[in-house]
Amino acid sequence: MDDEGVVNSAVLLMALGEDTASEVFKHLGPKEVQRIGEAMAKLKTTTREKVDAVLDKFHAEAGRNGSLVEDTDQYVRNVLVRALGEDKAGMLLDRILQGGDVSGIESLKWMDAVSVSELIRNEHPQIIASILVHLERDQSCDILMQFPERLRADVVLRIATLDGIQPNALRELNDVLAKVLAGGDRIKKAKLGGSKTAAEILNFMGGNQDAAVIETIRESDPDLAQKILDQMFTFDDLLKLDDRGIQAVLREVQTDQLVIALKSADPDLREKILRNMSQRAAEGLREDLESRGPVKVSEVEAQQKEILKTVRRLAEEGQISIGGGGEDAFV
Secondary structure, eight states, rough: HHHHHHEEEEHHHHHHHHHEEEOOOOOOOOHHHHHHHHHHHHOOOOOHHHHHHHHHHHHHHHHOOOOOOOHHHHHHHHHHHHHHHHHHHHHHHHHHOOOOOOSHHHHHHSOOOOHHHHTTSSSHHHHHHHHHSOHHHHHHHHHHHTOOOHHHHHHHHHHOOOOOOOOOHHHHHHEEEEEHHTTTGOOOOOOSSSSSHHHHHHTTTTTHHHHHHHHHHHHHHHHHHHHHHHHOOGGGGGGGGOOOHHHHHTSSSHHHHHHHHGGHHHHHHHHHHHHTTTTTHHHHHHHHHHOOOOHHHHHHHHHHHHHHHHHHHHHHSSSSSOSSSTTTOOO
C-alpha cells in the first residue's frame, strides 16, 4: 500500500465511524494497523472534497468487485497446492482459511521490540533464533539490537545455520509461546532460517553492528560468515542506493566490468544506472550492452561480486550507505 493509499484508507475509516473502523482493523496486519493508525492521527482536518473523492473511489472499487468463484476456500487450497506443493501449502492453508490466530509468535508481531526482547532474552539462543525467523526481518533486527553483542551474534549464527524446523520442535516451541502454526502434523519441514534469513535481518541493522556480528561468526565459521556477507547486499540491491550512491559506485567501476555485470541485471537497475551517467556515457553503455554477445553466467556473477566489493568498501569508508537502518544512513 503506497502513501496515497494509506491516507485514503485513513480518510475512509474516519468517515465510516468508530464501530465500522474497528471491525476493519480486526482484519489488518500489525504494519497495516500502524501505518493507517499513524495517518489517522495526523488527519486533524480534511476537506469535504477529499472525503467525497475517497468515498467515490471506494464506491467505484467496491462496485467492480463481485463473486469470482463459488467456493473460495477450495479455490485457494487448489491454487496453493498446485503452486507450492502439499508441504508448503499445508503450512499456510490453516492460517489462511481459519483466520489468523494472534496467539503465540503471531502475537509478538504486535509488540514493540523492547517488550519482545525482554520476553525472550532468557530463552536458549536456539529458541530465540526459532522465534525470530517467524517475524518480519526489520522487527527481528530491532529485537536483536536489544541483546548484548555476544548473544546477538550467537542468535544470528543459529539463524544462519537453521535449515528448517521440524513439527515436534514447533510443538515444543508452542509450549513457550503457544501455537505458532496450525496443522503442524502435515508439515514435513518448515523452511525457515538459513544464511539468507540471517543476511536479510542484518541488512536492517546498519551502522557497525552488522559488521561486528559477522566478525564474531567468522571466528567460528569463516565460510558461513562469507556466505551471509555475500547475501547481505546483492547486485540488484543497488536499486536501493540513492543517486549519489550510484554515482559514487560508477566512479570506481570500469565500463567493461559494468557491461558484463549488467547482462542479467534487473531492467530497473539498468535504467537507474544509465540515468546517473552522462548522456554520452549512457549511450555508449547502451551500445555495448546491445552489441555484447552471450556471456557465461559465472563471468557475470564474478563481475557483479567485484562491483559489490567496491560497494562494501565505499560503505566502510562512509561514502555510501547500504544498511537498512542505523544512525549513519543518509537522509
